[in-house]
Amino acid sequence: MLVPDLVSPFVVSLYNPVIAVGILVGFIGLLGISFQKNDLSVLILTDIVGIAMLIVVAAVATDLAEALILPGLVVELAEILAISEILMSREMRKSGKKVELLPVPLSLDMEILKTAPNFIALALVAYGVFLTGFTGGAVAGVGILFYVLSKTYRGIPFGLWEGMSGASGIAWCLWIAGFLIFFVFPQIWLLGLFLSSCGLLVKVASKIGLVGVMGREEFKKE
Amino acid sequence: MDIATISGQLLGTIPLGDIVPYITPFNLFMFAGALTFTLLIAISRTETQVEAGFGSLKDREVKVGIKEFRIRRFLAIICGLATAGAMITGDLFNFTLFVALIGIVNIGIVSAVKQIDVLDAAFQYGLIAMMASLPLFGGAALVLASTGTLSLFQLSQATFTPVMVTFASVLLILGVAGETGVAPFYATKAEMFRTPGSPFILIIHLSSLLVIVRTIEILLIINKPF
Numbered sequence: 269m270l271v272p273d274l275v276s277p278f279v280v281s282l283y284n285p286v287i288a289v290g291i292l293v294g295f296i297g298l299l300g301i302s303f304q305k306n307d308l309s310v311l312i313l314t315d316i317v318g319i320a321m322l323i324v325v326a327a328v329a330t331d332l333a334e335a336l337i338l339p340g341l342v343v344e345l346a347e348i349l350a351i352s353e354i355l356m357s358r359e360m361r362k363s364g365k366k367v368e369l370l371p372v373p374l375s376l377d378m379e380i381l382k383t384a385p386n387f388i389a390l391a392l393v394a395y396g397v398f399l400t401g402f403t404g405g406a407v408a409g410v411g412i413l414f415y416v417l418s419k420t421y422r423g424i425p426f427g428l429w430e431g432m433s434g435a436s437g438i439a440w441c442l443w444i445a446g447f448l449i450f451f452v453f454p455q456i457w458l459l460g461l462f463l464s465s466c467g468l469l470v471k472v473a474s475k476i477g478l479v480g481v482m483g484r485e486e487f488k489k490e
Numbered sequence: 491m492d493i494a495t496i497s498g499q500l501l502g503t504i505p506l507g508d509i510v511p512y513i514t515p516f517n518l519f520m521f522a523g524a525l526t527f528t529l530l531i532a533i534s535r536t537e538t539q540v541e542a543g544f545g546s547l548k549d550r551e552v553k554v555g556i557k558e559f560r561i562r563r564f565l566a567i568i569c570g571l572a573t574a575g576a577m578i579t580g581d582l583f584n585f586t587l588f589v590a591l592i593g594i595v596n597i598g599i600v601s602a603v604k605q606i607d608v609l610d611a612a613f614q615y616g617l618i619a620m621m622a623s624l625p626l627f628g629g630a631a632l633v634l635a636s637t638g639t640l641s642l643f644q645l646s647q648a649t650f651t652p653v654m655v656t657f658a659s660v661l662l663i664l665g666v667a668g669e670t671g672v673a674p675f676y677a678t679k680a681e682m683f684r685t686p687g688s689p690f691i692l693i694i695h696l697s698s699l700l701v702i703v704r705t706i707e708i709l710l711i712i713n714k715p716f
Contacts (some may be wrong), residue, residue: 307613327635347616451509
């Protein structure tokens with residue numbers, strides 16, 4: 269038997285309806301594309317087909333499926349970014365005008381950026397380190413991003429964020445090494461677990477922090 | 491079908507948990523071929539197109555700037571490595587991911603060109619590639635759901651083919667066709683070739699050829715037609 273007995277039969281019986289729903293959603297998206305003549309709307313409708321793909325993958329509903337959804341989602345996002353970039357550069361060539369990808373500098377005139385940045389950023393980073401892993405990385409990254417935004421608002425130069433991208437690369441290597449240890453030497457799994465979770469923490473945190481670097485480059489132009 | 495029947499003598503497996511890459515002469519040859527072509531692209535220079543001027547005796551040279559050249563070469567190398575990965579991988583989902591990466595990089599290679607026609611073709615190709623991700627990943631997920639494994643080595647040892655796997659194979663071939671832009675989706679891809687920068691453009695073509703051959707091998711492995 270493919271499915272273990274402790275899974276209730278109701279959950280197993282959901283599989284076929286979910287596949288049908290996924291394919292139906294895909295067809296609805298394709299129908300919309302066939303009616304639509306505006307390029308931008310076609311791009312947005314194509315995303316519906318991509319989400320239908322996530323439904324079909326998620327229908328498997330094991331921990332392996334969870335591991336498959338993440339690359340699926342990344343591919344989906346990368347494709348929509350690439351296509352929208354193509355659309356933008358085509359429109360720019362047609363009209364002869366240049367448009368920035370992110371319309372920064374933003375006017376971030378919020379009081380909280382002046383009064384409480386250090387404490388909130390520190391609390392977020394500390395909580396993120398305590399959590400570790402992907403979630404912790406996201407929380408810590410939000411802390412770093414908040415710090416960057418507030419520093420930007422006060423007009424302090426930041427050379428620090430150059431090193432951030434280096435740390436991100438090293439953390440990526442730690443993560444990969446951790447995964448390799450899982451596969452090659454399963455008996456020292458604890459080391460692999462710590463390597464990959466800490467690497468992922470630094471990786472995700474610095475990735476979100478790197479948004480600050482992009483922001484800085486936009487500010488330099490001004 | 492048995493791996494030894496379709497891809498030649500089984501030279502060995504690399505046991506990494508449940509992902510078991512297997513090595514056969516067929517896979518090794520395709521892998522080495524993709525890597526060799528990637529190396530050739532990495533060390534080559536871009537072509538200069540010479541267009542005959544209409545109504546005069548002058549020729550017009552179309553050159554690719556060094557900045558555009560660099561990014562294109564980088565993306566072409568990534569595309570070659572992804573193709574090589576798709577040739578050697580023993581995991582069905584990794585194969586689909588490599589194919590999706592090839593699709594994204596193909597869009598990237600032509601994204602920096604100046605011709606509006608080529609950008610338009612790349613946009614249409616990108617839309618098809620994105621729609622094709624539904625059958626591509628959906629097919630792989632259906633194989634996982636109905637057999638319990640994604641390892642091609644284990645799938646080749648299964649004794650019978652569930653109906654869902656046949657359905658998944660149809661989805662998979664649809665997905666690969668859309669993602670690599672072969673018939674019936676080839677029109678936009680043919681338009682994409684009309685741009686200078688030849689050796690890097692060629693990897694778009696080569697990757698789809700190799701991926702199709704590997705897809706046929708995979709489909710023969712997971713279905714048992716004989």
